[in-house]
Amino acid sequence: MVGGKGTRLRPLTVNTPKPMLPTAGHPFLTHLLARIKAAGITHVVLGTSFKAEVFEEYFGDGSEMGLEIEYVVEDQPLGTGGGIRNVYDKLRHDTAIVFNGDVLSGADLNSILDTHREKDADLTMHLVRVANPRAFGCVPTDEDGRVSEFLEKTEDPPTDQINAGCYVFKKELIEQIPAGRAVSVERETFPQLLEEGKRVFGHVDASYWRDMGTPSDFVRGSADLVRGIAYSPLLEGKTGESLVDASAGVRDGVLLLGGTVVGRGTEIGAGCRVDNTVIFDGVTIEPGAVIENSIISSGARIGANAHISGCIIGEGAQVGARCELNAGMRVFPGVVIPDSGIRFSSDQ
Template sequence: MLDDVEAVVLVGGKGTRLRPLTLSAPKPMLPTAGVPFLAHLLSRIQAAGVRRVVLGTSYLAETFSDFFGDGSAMGLELEYVVETEPLGTGGGIRNVFKYLSAPDVLVFNGDVLCGTDLTAVVDTHRRTKADATLHLVRVQDPRAFGCVPTDEDGRVTAFLEKTEDPPTDQINAGCYVFRREVIESIPEGRPVSVERETFPDMLEAGARVSGHVDAAYWRDLGTPLDLVKGSADLVRGVAPSDALPGPTGESLLLEGATVDDSARVFGGTTVGRGVKIGKGARVDGSMLFDGAVVEDNARVVNSVVGTGARVEESAALYDAVIGDRAVVGAHCELRHGMRIWPDVVLPPHGLRFSPDV
């Protein structure tokens, strides 16, 4: 148990390409498998035995405190520290330094879904007597990420930018362990990137930076498709969480949702409060926000349907995002990541990709 470790979660960013279409909340507060995404991360931290968590916030900071309060409902002690201007990852960590007292501090990016064993990460940090330790995951295609090679002793040797010919499949997973003294050494009061400044400077100075490498579940929720897939993995139990508001399975139905007996809802779909799904509809691996309606014989696959939006009879969505209160008219067909803005109304037969026969 990590009761002698504190945690920092950086949740200050505005960034998500889903936010303008559906919600005004920061990405870590977007409903994901029925609760704000941040609740899943906090549940993992609590399950590892950490009791005190500092949230470094900036954009809509009150959203976090209004929902989580002092953290006691989750068995945590939460402290909120607000950035008055964007400070980057390293600057955000330095900004919370005076609120920390534990010798070792776990730091998380607040928009990453991960199933790693946090106790094992801290054990690697302590066993190697590291100044800082990074959780590294192996991915099938590392070209889209910066790479972090390690030597035979698990010591990080470099931080490499994206390349078409990466020398390793190991990437930074957005979870770190720092000695408290290292956090104090980060420059104060200005933007700092841990990836481009803090860690490379530590290597140059001869500090011990260790890598904890595993193949645990990991997903960066930076795009709508990643958010949908991450939510589905939580519902199905592929990604671990103690915050799921119901049992794992093919679907998660929240209060007041109704599904016709002839409809099929599967693939880790979240069906929000008051959602209605009609006869013969098929909903696969999607997120239906509160009050949405999917009418008879409609198809919704790997898509987001915003609050109060309507998918009319025999319409089809594949990898689409439908904004709040928008209407997709009967027999429309949307594919390939299409976005429909809030309150937009597509007329029946107004848009199709497949030829009519």
């Protein structure tokens, strides 16, 4: 399911759907598709909505990845359940595995499918254990792994198991979701299945899991892929402190740390330090700049000796020399900040 607008990541998502943002050298969705292919699954249906044409233009019929990809466009917001129901007519098999398209996961997909078969489940949910479940909906299970209830966020959760956004459905259950209207699987479909006595099980593990919806999570997820903390078949043998496209120009004395990514045609001047940052294609960073925990969009220019920390710089934006940008600032596409135009310290 890749239909969301990605509003929390604006301005990155003004022109690009969130699942197509460059992440560790590839559009994010490509990492998920590579994991799907590695698990032996070859037929994929993408439920799209916002900027739907971008997906088909990039992936086509999927043959370059060894997949067969079909597309279903959501013309009106249908929610998590309605979006799943909307692709029903394209499903070919009695079992369908559904993915939230903006989750970075290290789960073993074949193990989840094995649990589904072994339990003869109607629905199997991937549940991941987290250190602080208070920020998420919790899903308790009994000693046999059967789901007992679905809980909203609570200050005193009874379990550390949360919904990880990956589900295995018997196809017949998807047909029963109401068509043509917004439906929430979390608030409507799943509780109803429990009421009806359906066999709903959890596949519980402590695998890598991250919702890529916020700037900080996006940066961390990309860095974890580059460093091999999160696994992607696309990066086998390529992990390390940084990932630099062969066409990029990185001058002497540049430090690239913390899983930094440097995109195609980007130029980084001498003496720069870039830490835990995602740099898209065609960026120019002039000498002496220091950038950390940030995202620099395609075509942006960063002036000499600028300091940027925890920011998003939009497409084609220009940050002047000696500027200081901190604390979650978002520079929208095409904006020009003059030399020393923004500073947090006195200009000396």
